[in-house]
Amino acid sequence: xxxxxxxxxxxxxxxxxxxxxxxxxxxxxxxxxxxxxxxxxxxxxxxxxxxxxxxxxxxxxxxxxxxxxxxxxxxxxxxxxxxxxxxxxxxxxxxxxxxxxxxxxxxxxxxxxxxxxxxxxxxxxxxxxxxxxxxxxxxxxxxxxxxxxxxxxxxxxxxxxxxxxxxxxxxxxxxxxxxxxxxxxxxxxxxxxxxxxxxxxxxxxxxxxxxxxxxxxxxxxxxxxxxxxxxxxxxxxxxxxxxxxxxxxxxxxxxxxxxxxxxxxxxxxxxxxxxxxxxxxxxxxxxxxxxxxxxxxxxxxxxxxxxxxxxxxxxxxxxxxxx
Ligand SMILES: Nc1ncnc2c1ncn2[C@@H]1O[C@H](COP(=O)(O)OP(=O)(O)O)[C@@H](O)[C@H]1O
Ligand SMILES: [Mg+2]
Numbered sequence: 001x002x003x004x005x006x007x008x009x010x011x012x013x014x015x016x017x018x019x020x021x022x023x024x025x026x027x028x029x030x031x032x033x034x035x036x037x038x039x040x041x042x043x044x045x046x047x048x049x050x051x052x053x054x055x056x057x058x059x060x061x062x063x064x065x066x067x068x069x070x071x072x073x074x075x076x077x078x079x080x081x082x083x084x085x086x087x088x089x090x091x092x093x094x095x096x097x098x099x100x101x102x103x104x105x106x107x108x109x110x111x112x113x114x115x116x117x118x119x120x121x122x123x124x125x126x127x128x129x130x131x132x133x134x135x136x137x138x139x140x141x142x143x144x145x146x147x148x149x150x151x152x153x154x155x156x157x158x159x160x161x162x163x164x165x166x167x168x169x170x171x172x173x174x175x176x177x178x179x180x181x182x183x184x185x186x187x188x189x190x191x192x193x194x195x196x197x198x199x200x201x202x203x204x205x206x207x208x209x210x211x212x213x214x215x216x217x218x219x220x221x222x223x224x225x226x227x228x229x230x231x232x233x234x235x236x237x238x239x240x241x242x243x244x245x246x247x248x249x250x251x252x253x254x255x256x257x258x259x260x261x262x263x264x265x266x267x268x269x270x271x272x273x274x275x276x277x278x279x280x281x282x283x284x285x286x287x288x289x290x291x292x293x294x295x296x297x298x299x300x301x302x303x304x305x306x307x308x309x310x311x312x313x314x315x316x317x318x319x320x321x322x323x
Contacts, residue, residue: 010074013038013162013193014059019068021054021217028054030217032068036195036210041188043208044197045301047313051217052197053095056164059195060092073162088116091160095167095197097151101140105131105150108139109157116158128190129153129183145176152183162193169203181207199313201301211301213308220308225301232307233299236272238280239263241293250289255280272296 014036021029029051036042044052057063059072061083073089075082099108106122113119120128126135129149139147148168155163165184169177177200184207187194198204204211205225212222221228240255242248251268252260258270258280270280277296284291305313 011038012036012071013040013073014042014195015069015071016055016059017069019055019058019070020066021051021058021063022066027217029058029065032214032217032219034212034219034222036193038193039188039191040209041184041194041196041207043204043211044195044214045199045201045204045208045211045305046197046214047199047311049216050214052214053166055214056166056195056197060090060164061087088118088158089161091155091158091163093148093151093155093163093165093168095170097148097154099139099142099147099150099154102138104136104138105142105153106135108150109153112154113157118158120156120159125153125156128156128186130179143176145172145179148172148176148180149183152180152187156187160192162195163187164195166197167199168196169198169200177203201305201313205301213301213305215305215309215311221304228301228304229299232304233301234271234303234307236299237297238270238272238277239295239297240268240270240280240284240291241265241295242267242291247290250287251284251291254283254287254289 012035017033019029019032020027032055044055046052054063058065059070059077061077065077070077072086075086077083100111103111105126109122109125113122126132129152131146131149131153134142134146139150142150152165152168155165168184169180172180181203184194184196196207209224210222211225211228213220213228221231223231240251242251248266248268255268255270258276261269263269281294284294302313305311
């Protein structure tokens, strides 16, 4: 049976069973088990130090596990021969990725393409990451966001079935991040399976079919974004927007029995228990409160993370200057 036939028989791109990785006393990956379906975008969501890169690099055959089992595209990570053949059919964008700065975009892609027997045409790679205008630009003159997109193109030189993208948008400004999301969505449309790591809640929500939340080496839960929010997000919220402190104080007083909180925009937030929205609106109108808007909000993956870990996922935002 040829490699191609074998692969189409694999229902799961990745199967991990009780994976453990210890660095001396530190348990970086703590009894992790999950499966990733072929063709999906999977997001490994967690803060710095959660164990994302360690897991990814064990699956890529770069780091050694301590115990447990894992199969990537049906290949057993314990079998050296299988891993040698696996490397030819996966793509990777490492967290610490760098380009050859004096080479152009095209030259970089040619350089990496030579490493593999099977290649995608360079023009196709450039089109996939929307770098047509920059094909002849030297990498040192690319912004951070464009460099990252070139990194994704490099991960695709061998037309892989499965791509690992380790924090592909960390440090990018919001616009560059969104452009990268489009590229990642296109990978899925091409039929590729994407294993993404991120500490951005919104990124996981927007892109992923399945999200696994990892914290201190442990999987806290796994599911679609909606499933996770339904399970752990808590109730919807009612947000009363207001512009001035006087109004804010007045709303606080009027809604006192609902336990009002204030969000970072200075809006008043209460839990949207059934039937209270109309009561709140009436109360504010009767008292002629000059609020700007009143909306209900679904909980987000941020609420899920908080509820699962008791911690707020703090992102150390170092946006690269030229991103
Ligand atoms: N080579 C290493 N030696 C010792 N500790 C490591 C090593 N690599 C990672 N760690 C530790 O393992 C934990 C998980 O790290 P990592 O997998 O890089 O997490 P993430 O990618 O989620 O930020 C962290 O506490 C980190 O400091
Ligand atoms: Mg990492």
